[in-house]
Amino acid sequence: MLDTTVSTLLNEQIMKELYSAYLYLDIANFYSDKGLEGFENWFFIQAQEERDHAMLIRQYLLNNDEVIKLLPIAAPEETYENFGMPLDVTLAHEKTVTASINNIYAAAYEIKDFRTMEFLNWFVKEQGEEEKNASDLITKFALFGSDAKALYELDQELKTRVYAPPSLILD
Ligand code: FEO
Numbered sequence: 001m002l003d004t005t006v007s008t009l010l011n012e013q014i015m016k017e018l019y020s021a022y023l024y025l026d027i028a029n030f031y032s033d034k035g036l037e038g039f040e041n042w043f044f045i046q047a048q049e050e051r052d053h054a055m056l057i058r059q060y061l062l063n064n065d066e067v068i069k070l071l072p073i074a075a076p077e078e079t080y081e082n083f084g085m086p087l088d089v090t091l092a093h094e095k096t097v098t099a100s101i102n103n104i105y106a107a108a109y110e111i112k113d114f115r116t117m118e119f120l121n122w123f124v125k126e127q128g129e130e131e132k133n134a135s136d137l138i139t140k141f142a143l144f145g146s147d148a149k150a151l152y153e154l155d156q157e158l159k160t161r162v163y164a165p166p167s168l169i170l171d
Contacts, residue, residue, distance in 0.1 A: 038158030
């Protein structure tokens with residue numbers, strides 16, 4: 001069993017990761033509608049990764065004899081007026097997820113729950129990568145987004161992203 005606060009926060013994090021999947025699926029749908037299939041692909045894979053994050057936390061809770069209570073997932077409410085807006089939304093969202101992971105880490109640290117801290121180390125690193133990926137996309141879009149041919153080539157580049165399962169494996 002885990003400490004109640006840590007367990008509750010991890011349970012909520014499952015919902016937050018699934019909301020992230022929902023948000024990125026919504027963004028993939030936006031780009032699909034606009035004909036940018038590479039952007040669509042990138043965000044569709046991102047949505048898959050977010051679901052993986054939720055499943056890892058689920059498994060960790062189960063491995064520690066915790067009862068999981070699935071919480072409601074809100075519908076994404078964002079509207080996008082240009083191709084760049086979803087990228088800014090993504091970076092801002094990842095920063096909130098980082099804060100949420102850090103908050104759970106702090107709760108585990110407080111009570112010397114070293115097992116949960118060890119588990120969360122993977123997520124701490126992952127958040128660093130996700131913020132960087134979003135930031136890199138913003139940079140590339142700022143460089144190439146206003147030129148049709150360059151945007152086409154960036155879209156082609158994003159089409160090459162392939163799904164990879166998470167490097168963290170829980171039995
Ligand atoms: Fe699972 Fe993008 O945070």
